[in-house]
Amino acid sequence: DIQFITPDELVPLLGDSAIYVKRFSWIMYDVPQFMSHYYHWWGEIILGGWRVYSRVGLDPDGTFHPERLQLPDRFLLPIVVDGEWRDKARVVGPLMRAAFPQAAIEERDHWLDLIRLNSTIVFQRALVTNRRAAHRHRWGGRWGKMIAGTQEVEVAEYDPSSPSPDHEGFWSPLRKSLTLNLLGYLPTFASLNNRTVLSPPSDQSDKPVVTYIDRQGTGRRLTEESHASMVEALEALDKEGLCEVQIVKMEHVGLREQVRLVARSAIIVGVHGNGLTHQLWMPPSERSTVIEIVYPGSYDFDYEMLARNMGHKHYIVWNDTLITYPKGTYHEGVQILDGFHSPRIYVHGPAVAQKIRERLLGTEGDDAEKPDI
Incomplete structure (x- = not known):
């Protein structure tokens, strides 16, 4: 559950000290059934999450600034153990290393370590994706897709008329990161x-x-x-x-x-x-x-x-x-x-x-x- 609190409620609810996790953490609440599939991992979890996150780089006038989009430093998988997120064809993992070469991928044992500390954990920047919550969107049943609701989010789209070199839209930073890292060129x-x-x-x-x-x-x-x-x-x-x-x-x-x-x-x-x-x-x-x-x-x-x-x-x-x-x-x-x-x-x-x-x-x-x- 997500609970929004006021500054006055902060100390009474969370205490006067915390463990501070710096930089960008992507927390993925999903089950191995879907995670261990190329389409569901990249075409739903990553694509949908990145679409929402890309709003960080979008000005009110529609100008897109991909340089604002810090790549994740870690991916936390609270439900998954023993590499269950990996697909049979061994595509998901290697492509993650190519797109996010500096990022760690941590499974349930890492999450349980944080729980056992019985302390408040503060993430400097966090993105949370949750398949069950995503399917509650009114469009979830329309297309049967986890990312259905994200299609309402206004993002930078491919626009051939734009004078910007980043006319390719919100996905271009990830596509270019993976392609350049893997091939050495675009x-x-x-x-x-x-x-x-x-x-x-x-x-x-x-x-x-x-x-x-x-x-x-x-x-x-x-x-x-x-x-x-x-x-x-x-x-x-x-x-x-x-x-x-x-x-x-x-x-x-x-x-x-x-x-x-x-x-x-x-x-x-x-x-x-x-x-x-x-x-x-x-x-x-x-x-x-x-x-x-x-x-x-x-x-x-x-x-x-x-x-x-x-x-x-x-x-x-x-x-x-x-x-x-x-x-x-x-x-x-x-x-x-x-x-x-x-x-x-x-x-x-x-x-x-x-x-x-x-x-x-x-x-x-x-x-x-x-x-x-």
């Missing part, structure tokens, strides 16, 4: 509209980069016919010279390489799954797009919520139909059909390729894309 592009990669030399491309995340070795995947259709359609775009296509099974390459691939991408395509969480490391632009393939008729908000926060355009694909919602509008409810987690997902590759063409050329017509559903 890829540069020709412009927000032209996503050819200029530097570094090892990543240069004279065409925008499209990354297709191949999930054919997992349980939730395309039929073999649909996968072949996707590959054929994408390779045709590459051969035509419209884009450079990267087809990758993320589980077969190292974590550094995974981040490198998405950091140079303009568009990411894939079946609903953890790989789409990597959009967190794709720079926003006028062309940045996430195309999420699901079993037709199904709808989930996981990666749409990420895309909206990042400044990427998001599409759900139902076979040959691509669905998108403009800012301020949303699909009505979550729909998880029987085939959602199956190996029977099907898609018409040429329809996806056509949308990629439109996005890269800037010729799509958004008003016509949302069907009556």
Whole structure:
């Protein structure tokens, strides 16, 4: 529980001495079930918490000052023991070290030590995230997402018209911290509209980069016919010279390489799954797009919520139909059909390729894309 007290109540309630914990502590009240998952950790806990915290860097007139956003010095996990927060793929922990290289991650034993002192603990700066409390927000049931309520918080968003070098929005400090620490550089592009990669030399491309995340070795995947259709359609775009296509099974390459691939991408395509969480490391632009393939008729908000926060355009694909919602509008409810987690997902590759063409050329017509559903 959180209790707000007045200065007059301070000593009677908390005593006349305290242990002072300097700098920035991030306290995460969450359970291993969700913490040990790449999407839930980075796409809900970190993203939602950082969205709220980024208000520290926002002036009343909307000017964003990312330099005000001190990175956390420690993460406290009061409920978790024995590394239960780590995901099976071992992605969460290493990416935390890359984004927050100076921060300690302390589990329940640390929290119990503080409790056993039976003393008042004062945190100089603290951010508290609590999944149970977050779901009490009126939007929690609307999208079924921990971060739903944070979408009401006014933050610095991706704004291509801004003269500020930090037009990329509230997430840019974390994306840049992780990318720069892990790769040693930030890829540069020709412009927000032209996503050819200029530097570094090892990543240069004279065409925008499209990354297709191949999930054919997992349980939730395309039929073999649909996968072949996707590959054929994408390779045709590459051969035509419209884009450079990267087809990758993320589980077969190292974590550094995974981040490198998405950091140079303009568009990411894939079946609903953890790989789409990597959009967190794709720079926003006028062309940045996430195309999420699901079993037709199904709808989930996981990666749409990420895309909206990042400044990427998001599409759900139902076979040959691509669905998108403009800012301020949303699909009505979550729909998880029987085939959602199956190996029977099907898609018409040429329809996806056509949308990629439109996005890269800037010729799509958004008003016509949302069907009556």
